[in-house]
Amino acid sequence: MTAREANDSPDGPTILWFRDDLRLADNPALQAAVERGEPIVAVYVLDEESSGIRPLGAASKWWLHDSLLALSVSLEEIGGGLVLRRGPAAAVILSLVAETGAGAVVWNRRYGGAERAVDTEIKQAATDAGIDARSFQGSLLHEPWTVTTQQGGNYSVFTPFWRACVAKGEPRHPLPSPDAITPFDDAVASDELTSWALRPTSPDWAGGLSDAWTPGEHGAIERLAFFIEQTLDDYAEHRDEPAVLATSNLSPHLRFGEVSPFTVYHAAEQARRGASARRATSATKFLAEIGWREFSYNLLFHNPELATRNFRPEFDAFPWPEPDARALRAWQRGETGFPLVDAGMxxxxxxxxxxxxxxxxxxxxxxxxxxxDWRIGEEWFWDTLVDADPASNAAGWQWVAGSGADASPYFRVFNPELQQKKFDPTGDYAHEFIPELGTAAYPRQIVDLGETRQAALAAFEAVKRGAAASAPPAG
Known part of the structure; x- marks a missing residue:
């Protein structure tokens, strides 16, 4: 049976497709579904099969499990439920349309190339079948195609990008959560969440994650409130000090859309207005960091291969050696002999x-x-970070490598010993995560910082000379 045959009435139920927006508050797609007035079939699709879709890493899967549990409970509290399906998203969504006789499909937009291709396929197929398919802005303050240079091009430097965003005026205010939704009466088959095996079992390494985080919308709102009320004042002065609780820790909640950037923006903006100079400075600085998230997604939209291809093509000639497996393993385990690196890992x-x-x-x-190669590090972070964001993770690694947009110059090498003296001078952060620090059990340094810095700079200079030699003559 085709979707058109199943859709006997244009007033069939609405398929509400959750993606990176696992919340009820400020969810434009959810609001549109409620306003349409028909029963709602809410669905989350675990898509690891569509072309180009990058499967989540292990830590993100752990987070997703708990976030979906929280979303399901929230939907039940307002009269609904959550259907879970696994497979290529286009096939799954269109099959669900046929099963339910849906008259509409709604979702909030994503900005990766593969994700946009899936959305386009669904929108076209649904439209051809006479079904209303609509997408909404729920994940970015400013969508990539709305922020352009005066010449109509794309920004590759953050400061003018964020200046252009600010010049566009205040983003819209967040939408309220619905009090109730009309559920779809007919039974709709759903996977059991446990069958997806998102949580680790053999071994279960997630105990520290459970101690540190509360995935879900309620956890996100509580963390935002704590940041605004308790730690925002210290943000500008102490945000670079890892032993000090001065940052928001909202990144995983934003990654999974448990809180919207509009909600975060207006909470910080409200705190800024009429506040002390210290608080206002911190709020302004924090809002600029939200801007970096926007900038990263702008880069991803225009460069879908941001996680695998150098933004600056001259870096394609960089002579990466075969990675030293022992050194890489020491880095992954936090056994390099450099406390700030090891504590972080x-x-x-x-x-x-x-x-x-x-x-x-x-x-x-x-x-x-x-x-x-920076891509090896990016992959490790993708697998181990609960906030492994497809835009920010890739953009951040390219920034450090010097191959990205608005990049840190390649000759800027973060000396971990000097950085520790500056940002963790008492060693509180290092000692928190390295109990054997200062004893014979702590590993020796695996490299000489001066020698390796000079080798890296020499390799970069060779790339620069090659790029200059191959460049066309001026004029």
Whole structure:
């Protein structure tokens, strides 16, 4: 039976397709479904099969499991439920349309190339079958095609990009959660969440993640409120100090859309207005960091292969050696002999998270002291971070490597010893995650920082000379 045959009435139920927006508050697709007035079939599709779709890493799968549980409970509280399906999203959604006789399909937009291709396929097939298919802006303050240079091009430097965003005026205010939804009366088959095996079992390494995080919309709102009320004042002054609780820790909640950027933006903006100079400065700085998330998605939209291809093509000639397996393993385990790097990597393994300043230091060490391709580090973070974001993760690694947009110059090498003296001078952060620090059990340093820095700079200079030699003459 085709979708058209199943759709006896244009007033059939609405398929509400959840993706990276696992929340009820400020969910434009959910609001559109409620306003349509028909019963709602809410569905989440675990798609690891569509062409180009990148499967989630292990830590993100752990988060997804708990987030879906939380979403299901929230939907039940307002009269609905959550259908779980696994497979290629286009086939799954169109099959569900046929099963239910749906008259509409709604979702909030995503911005990766493969994801947009899936959405286009569904929208075209649904439209051809006489079904209303609509998508909405729920995940970015400013969608990529709305922020362009005066010449109509794309920004590759953050500061003018964010200036252009700010000039567009205040983003819309968040939408309220619906009080109730009309459920679809007929039974709809759903997978059991446990059958997806998103949680680790043999062994169960997620104990530290469970101690550190509360996935789901309620956890996101509580974390946002705590940040605004308790730690925002310290943000501008102390956000680079990993031992100080001064950052929001909202990144995994934003990654899975348990809170919208509009909600976060207006909470920070409200805190900024009429506040003390210190609080206002911190709020402004925090809003700019939300801007970096926007900038990363702008880059991903225009460069779908951001996680695998150098943004700056001259870096394609960089002479990456065969990675040293022992050095890579030492980095992954936090056994390099450099405390700030090791503490960060152990924090990552224990909690699924790493302080952003330490991320830059750990990434720089892998790329420029171990001479290991940034893509290998990006893959490790993708698998181990609970906030492994397809835009921010790739853009961040390319920024450190020097191959990305608005990149840190390649000759900027984060010296982990100097960085520790500056940002963890008492060693509180390092000692928290390295109990054997200062004893004979702690590993020796696996490389000489000066020698490896010079080797990396020499390789980069060779690439620069090659690029200059191959460039066309000026004029």
């Amino acid at each position: 152990r924090q990552l393994w224990k909690t699924g998270y790493m302080h952003n300043r330490v991320r830059m230091i750990a990434a720089s060490f892998l790329i420029k002291n171990l001479m290991i």
